[in-house]
Amino acid sequence: MHVIIDLCVVPLGVGVSVSSQVAACQRVIQDSGLEHHMHAYGTNIEGPWEEVMAVVKRCHEVVHEMGAPRITTTIKLGTRTDRDQTMGDKVASVESKLSD
Numbered sequence: 001m002h003v004i005i006d007l008c009v010v011p012l013g014v015g016v017s018v019s020s021q022v023a024a025c026q027r028v029i030q031d032s033g034l035e036h037h038m039h040a041y042g043t044n045i046e047g048p049w050e051e052v053m054a055v056v057k058r059c060h061e062v063v064h065e066m067g068a069p070r071i072t073t074t075i076k077l078g079t080r081t082d083r084d085q086t087m088g089d090k091v092a093s094v095e096s097k098l099s100d
Helices: 019-032 047-066 087-098
Strands: 002-012 035-039 042-048 070-079
Touching: 002 019, 002 047, 019 035, 019 042, 019 047, 042 047, 047 070
Parallel strands: none
Antiparallel strands: 002 042, 002 070, 035 042
């Protein structure tokens, strides 16, 4: 099953700045080869369910290995069975309506 997620991983107990941990998680996402787009409060990722969820798990493992005793993660996800749709398709649909 194809899934599109919005992932926000927040390490707790590591101080005010979490950019090092976010960068480490972003490397995991990049190394996965999955389509992704980082934004100010997370990353959109798309691909096969098992591969995307394996990336989420690996992000947690890496951030814990960096010393974060706790992590809170927010995931929004969507799947479709009626047709194939990518993140780009979703954005293009809205952008086309904005240009009307």
